[in-house]
Amino acid sequence: MDAAIITTYRCPMRCKMCNIWNNPTKVSEEFRPELLEKLPKLHDVNITGGEPFVRDDIEDIVKILLKKADRVVFASSGYFNDRIVKLFEKYKNYPQLGIRISTEGLSCKNDELRGRQGGFDKGLSTLLELRRMGIKDVGFGITVSNHNSPDMLQLYELNRNLKMQFATAAFHNSFYFHKYDNVITNKDEVVANFDELCQRLMKENSPKSWFRAFFNMGLINYVQGGRRILPCEAGNENFFLDPYGNILPCNGMEEDKWFDTMGNLNEQSFEEIWNGEKAKKVREGVAHCPKNCWMIGTVSPVMHKYIKHVIPWVMKNKLAVIKGGRVDTEHIPFFHVGNNDTQGLGLNNPNQLCECEKDKSE
Numbered sequence: 001m002d003a004a005i006i007t008t009y010r011c012p013m014r015c016k017m018c019n020i021w022n023n024p025t026k027v028s029e030e031f032r033p034e035l036l037e038k039l040p041k042l043h044d045v046n047i048t049g050g051e052p053f054v055r056d057d058i059e060d061i062v063k064i065l066l067k068k069a070d071r072v073v074f075a076s077s078g079y080f081n082d083r084i085v086k087l088f089e090k091y092k093n094y095p096q097l098g099i100r101i102s103t104e105g106l107s108c109k110n111d112e113l114r115g116r117q118g119g120f121d122k123g124l125s126t127l128l129e130l131r132r133m134g135i136k137d138v139g140f141g142i143t144v145s146n147h148n149s150p151d152m153l154q155l156y157e158l159n160r161n162l163k164m165q166f167a168t169a170a171f172h173n174s175f176y177f178h179k180y181d182n183v184i185t186n187k188d189e190v191v192a193n194f195d196e197l198c199q200r201l202m203k204e205n206s207p208k209s210w211f212r213a214f215f216n217m218g219l220i221n222y223v224q225g226g227r228r229i230l231p232c233e234a235g236n237e238n239f240f241l242d243p244y245g246n247i248l249p250c251n252g253m254e255e256d257k258w259f260d261t262m263g264n265l266n267e268q269s270f271e272e273i274w275n276g277e278k279a280k281k282v283r284e285g286v287a288h289c290p291k292n293c294w295m296i297g298t299v300s301p302v303m304h305k306y307i308k309h310v311i312p313w314v315m316k317n318k319l320a321v322i323k324g325g326r327v328d329t330e331h332i333p334f335f336h337v338g339n340n341d342t343q344g345l346g347l348n349n350p351n352q353l354c355e356c357e358k359d360k361s362e
């Protein structure tokens with residue numbers, strides 16, 4: 001099982017596409033690190049915020065999560081570079097610990113969109129220092145909006161040349177971001193840039209990059225308004241812990257569509273919450289969720305679970321690229337793998353082809 005630990009809603013950045021910074025938690029409201037002892041054994045853990053390094057006790061949090069999880073990766077603005085370097089210095093013999101610095105483009109674009117001068121330089125210098133120290137699992141993460149999809153390709157090249165990881169997302173609306181007006185209006189440009197990213201990823205030698213091409217093909221579908229390629233199983237294969245101790249299925253819910261929590265870890269054990277009636281009700285909500293988020297936290301678990309559907313797409317498109325062709329991002333698949341038929345309904349991407357019949361015959 002995967003988890004995202006939202007350590008705080010405090011954040012020093014002033015991003016245009018996210019209002020978390022405008023709705024901070026009070027330090028006294030945030031869970032104490034000891035609460036994490038209640039979590040079960042986990043596979044992938046994402047430590048996020050707000051800005052996780054704003055917390056004075058971040059090291060206590062990491063110490064517990066490293067015992068619980070196979071892999072622990074920070075999502076950070078990189079603003080507190082000294083604190084980041086200090087922590088990684090201490091844990092440099094833990095290859096399972098990594099970091100993605102959220103960056104919205106090259107220097108000018110990043111600082112404009114994240115509302116802080118010098119943010120890009122801080123992020124880049126942090127990553128370079130971590131690389132110098134020998135930390136392997138480091139890289140940038142970009143959230144694509146109307147304003148920065150060309151920069152995504154430049155940032156990708158920078159990462160590739162520095163041999164770093166590169167995570168992508170497209171902006172979403174949700175309770176978590178306190179944003180409800182994020183809309184991609186220049187769809188053609190954004191789709192073309194994601195398509196180009198898919199082509200470049202598929203040309204790489206690393207299978208990890210080929211699967212990233214699949215994820216980015218899913219982002220094209222999201223931008224075009226299609227149903228999720230793979231079902232959303234939030235709250236089944238993963239969970240989010242918020243700073244107040246609530247266990248949530250995801251960070252994509254919107255109050256006017258639906259919002260629910262499974263329970264609070266301050267009041268119950270994880271097992272009581274996970275197997276309880278409220279969790280059942282939340283999973284019903286997920287099964288009927290009208291949204292079609294495509295964010296790595298809820299996509300990664302289903303890419304692993306339904307890998308037998310993902311691999312043929314990856315192989316077919318890799319083969320096409322080897323033969324001098326292109327990754328097909330025009331015909332987007334929809335894998336009907338036991339999804340509730342009402343999940344994500346109401347949206348329609350004319351380029352999306354249902355793989356239902358193929359699935360039924362297997």
Ligand code: SF4
Pocket residue numbers: 232233234249250251252253254285286289290291292293298
């Ligand atoms: S699609 Fe999934 S991640 Fe998005 S709001 Fe619905 S349940 Fe949450």
